[in-house]
Amino acid sequence: MDTNQERILEKAQERVIETLARNMDLYGITMSTGLLYGTLLFQDKSMTLDEMGEALGMSKTSMSTGVRTLMDLNMVEKIWKKGTRKDHYEVNLDWYQNFIDLFSVKWRHACEQNGMSLKKSLQELNALLEAEGLSDEDKERVKLSIERIENGLEYYHWLSRLIDSFESHDIFQFVPKEEIES
Structure with missing residues (x-):
């Protein structure tokens, strides 16, 4: 994919992520947790808390709180990954x-x-x-x-x-x- 196509893809994903985050506020979910959910949605692999924090520019503590909220709502699940000690998380894709x-x-x-x-x-x-x-x-x-x-x-x-x-x-x-x- 060339640079322009990559930019179009990223812009489209960012628009959806922001929209989801704003709409999740209707259900009492913070904007940062909504952004986390949207970010996980567009990943082609599971993510660790560190990777989430880096992707969103937020602390590991914020990511932990957001993931815990999303797990309580069954929107994200913890998965086991061979060869790593860190927890990995992925989004439930069934909207x-x-x-x-x-x-x-x-x-x-x-x-x-x-x-x-x-x-x-x-x-x-x-x-x-x-x-x-x-x-x-x-x-x-x-x-x-x-x-x-x-x-x-x-x-x-x-x-x-x-x-x-x-x-x-x-x-x-x-x-x-x-x-x-x-």
Whole structure:
């Protein structure tokens, strides 16, 4: 490949890497971790933390933190390489599964935390409703809050089922994968 062709390749890859990193921010992943993911995506070989740090101009500590985040989300895996003591990492190339893992981990946690919070509030409000001394107006305010919390619980139950459909891949029955022409 000549110099001009190499420059075109690098520019195209850099554009994708930056776009991925910005979009991963939507899921609570830092820009530097997103850049790391994008960099690993375009490698034709696994990389060590030192190689990642050199490629991105960041510290080994930053790379370690980023890799740990990506491994927790199943987007990167540690691989064994014969003849070396250093850990090597490579990206999971299945974008569908990467999204499913990222979405599921983040949203499942949010559903559980928010559901527990709503249930606790619902218990407190139901107990308050049974308490003596509430005026009719106050009872109506409590009932309205209970109704809104119950609606929230219905939503989180639905969202949990949606996450289940991603994890089981049932979602692909409703929204099939398609090949597009480039």
